[in-house]
Structures are given as C-alpha cells and as structure tokens.
Amino acid sequence: MTEQKSDNHRITAVTGATGAIGEAIARQLAENPRNEVVLICRDEDKAAGCVAQITRATGNPRVRYDLADLSRHSSIQALADRWSGPLHVLVNNAAVTPRRRESTPEGIERQFATNVLGYFWMVEAFTRCLKHSIPARVVNVASYWAGGLDIEDLEFKHRPYDNNAAYRQSKQANRMLTVAFAKRLQPFDITVNACHPGDVNSTLSGNLGFGGHESPDEGARTPVWLATDEIGSQRTGKYFEHRREVGCPFAADPKAVEALFTACQAYGI
Ligand SMILES: NC(=O)c1ccc[n+]([C@@H]2O[C@H](COP(=O)([O-])OP(=O)(O)OC[C@H]3O[C@@H](n4cnc5c(N)ncnc54)[C@H](OP(=O)(O)O)[C@@H]3O)[C@@H](O)[C@H]2O)c1
Numbered sequence: 001m002t003e004q005k006s007d008n009h010r011i012t013a014v015t016g017a018t019g020a021i022g023e024a025i026a027r028q029l030a031e032n033p034r035n036e037v038v039l040i041c042r043d044e045d046k047a048a049g050c051v052a053q054i055t056r057a058t059g060n061p062r063v064r065y066d067l068a069d070l071s072r073h074s075s076i077q078a079l080a081d082r083w084s085g086p087l088h089v090l091v092n093n094a095a096v097t098p099r100r101r102e103s104t105p106e107g108i109e110r111q112f113a114t115n116v117l118g119y120f121w122m123v124e125a126f127t128r129c130l131k132h133s134i135p136a137r138v139v140n141v142a143s144y145w146a147g148g149l150d151i152e153d154l155e156f157k158h159r160p161y162d163n164n165a166a167y168r169q170s171k172q173a174n175r176m177l178t179v180a181f182a183k184r185l186q187p188f189d190i191t192v193n194a195c196h197p198g199d200v201n202s203t204l205s206g207n208l209g210f211g212g213h214e215s216p217d218e219g220a221r222t223p224v225w226l227a228t229d230e231i232g233s234q235r236t237g238k239y240f241e242h243r244r245e246v247g248c249p250f251a252a253d254p255k256a257v258e259a260l261f262t263a264c265q266a267y268g269i
Pocket residue numbers: 015016017018019020021022040041042043046068069070071072092093094095096114141142143144145171196197198199200201202203204205212
C-alpha cells in the first residue's frame with residue numbers, strides 16, 4: 001500500500017452532517033484549516049446550505065458535500081467508487097428512529113439498514129481509501145443508550161417493532177462492530193473507535209421521546225476528539241463517553257461480535 005501521510009491536509013468524511021450533532025462535528029473539524037471536510041448527506045439542498053454555513057463560520061474553503069442514501073448498499077458503493085484521493089478519517093454518525101416500522105426499497109428495516117448496515121457498508125466500501133491514507137481512523141458515533149440486540153431478529157420481523165428497542169439494538173451493534181472492524185483493520189494502521197456523543201435535542205432524539213441537556217457542540221466534542229486527538233490513533237476497538245474510555249460490556253463476547261459481523265456481511269450482496 002502507498003502511504004499518503006499528509007502533514008498539512010487531512011480529509012475527513014462525516015455522515016449525517018445535516019443533523020444536529022453531525023453539523024457540529026463537521027464545523028468543529030473545519031475550524032482547523034488542515035482539515036478538508038466532506039459532508040455525506042442525502043438531501044442536496046440541506047447539504048449545500050450546511051456547507052455554505054460552515055464555510056462562512058470557519059473561513060475554511062475546503063468544506064464540500066457528496067450525496068448518498070446511507071440505508072442503501074448500492075448508494076454507498078457508488079459514493080466510494082466515485083471518491084478520488086485519500087480518506088484519513090471516517091466519522092459514521094447518520095441514524096434514524098422512525099416511530100413506525102419502515103423498510104428500505106430493498107426491504108430491510110430502516111433503523112437496521114441506516115444505523116447498523118450504513119456504518120458497516122461505509123467502513124467496508126472505504127477500507128481501500130483508508131488503507132491508502134494511513135494512519136487512518138474510523139469513529140463510530142454510538143450511544144450509551146444501547147442494548148437488547150437479538151441476533152435472530154435484527155429487523156424486528158418476529159418482535160413487535162418499537163423504535164426505542166430498535167434504536168438501542170442498533171447502538172449496541174455499532175459498539176460491537178467497532179470491535180470487529182478494529183481487529184480486522186489494526187494490521188493496516190487503521191483504528192476504529194466508538195463513542196457516546198451527548199444528549200442533544202434532534203429529530204432522532206425527539207422521535208424517541210427524549211429532550212437533550214447538551215448542545216450540539218457539546219455532543220460533537222467526543223467524536224471530534226477521537227477524530228483528531230492522538231488518543232484516536234493510539235487506541236482501537238474502544239468505547240468512549242465524554243472523552244473518557246469506558247468499559248463496554250458488548251465487546252466482551254467475541255463470538256457474539258463475530259456472529260453480528262457475519263450477519264451484516266450477508267446483507268452486502
Ligand atoms: N441526539 C442525541 O441525544 C444522541 C444521543 C446519543 C447518540 N446519538 C447519536 O448521534 C448521531 C447523530 O444523531 P442526531 O441526534 O444528530 O440526529 P439527527 O439530528 O436526527 O441527524 C441525523 C442525520 O442522519 C441523516 N440521515 C438519516 N438517514 C439517512 C440516510 N438514509 N442517508 C443519509 N443520511 C441520513 C439525517 O439526514 P437528513 O437531515 O436528510 O434527515 C441527519 O443528517 C446518531 O448516530 C445518534 O445515534 C445522539
């Protein structure tokens with residue numbers, strides 16, 4: 001692999017950057033002129049508006065967007081195929097919490113498709129770019145609000161759909177897949193870590209019936225820290241809250257982690 005260590009210029013992709021926390025992550029990253037920031041969004045008008053706003057706020061001319069529906073493998077693959085140049089940092093952040101069970105055009109339950117497979121497919125599709133951009137990192141925005149994963153029923157086909165249960169499962173999956181990818185990518189000098197951002201008012205938290213006592217900027221702090229601080233290249237496969245490493249019970253069962261990884265792989269066809 002060619003090593004492209006750019007001391008002056010690092011390219012970071014942030015998914016869900018039109019949302020509350022994603023916009024703040026992208027803006028905080030853009031405050032450093034070394035960072036080129038690519039907002040990965042599904043709505044072109046919103047994306048263009050966010051780029052204009054962040055460029056105005058930071059004075060960084062290297063902020064741009066690209067489009068993808070992160071609930072669809074074909075859309076993520078097309079994004080990766082047209083990506084030219086390196087990718088030093090991938091921040092997986094986009095997620096949804098629909099109140100009623102919805103499916104993607106491929107027939108996959110939407111929370112699982114976006115929150116879990118979206119992260120999974122982004123890492124898989126961009127691994128080639130990350131390998132050409134070492135040392136590289138992946139930051140998975142997860143949550144402390146996580147649990148209840150049923151490997152036999154990832155899409156709520158057998159349990160009644162409940163958006164809170166589907167969300168908690170998806171965030172547990174983010175944390176487990178962080179461990180699985182960290183193991184696979186460590187030999188290539190690519191780290192993969194997960195974090196809880198903060199409790200922030202947003203479409204996502206509103207659908208779950210939660211308010212938020214933290215600002216989007218506070219919510220962005222831990223993901224941005226993992227994306228930029230030395231710690232994000234020194235640690236891998238770890239979970240962080242408020243810029244502190246926290247033990248993760250979901251990482252403790254390697255068989256369960258591998259079973260989830262295999263289940264996700266089966267969707268990438
Ligand atoms: N808010 C909290 O209190 C909280 C707490 C813990 C963890 N988190 C985590 O933080 C992350 C961000 O949450 P948030 O509160 O900032 O949510 P948000 O404001 O609702 O933003 C969600 C973002 O995801 C994008 N998105 C959704 N589906 C997509 C798709 N199919 N393709 C492309 N983009 C898509 C949305 O795009 P549109 O703008 O086009 O809808 C939006 O930019 C999530 O991973 C969440 O689990 C949040």
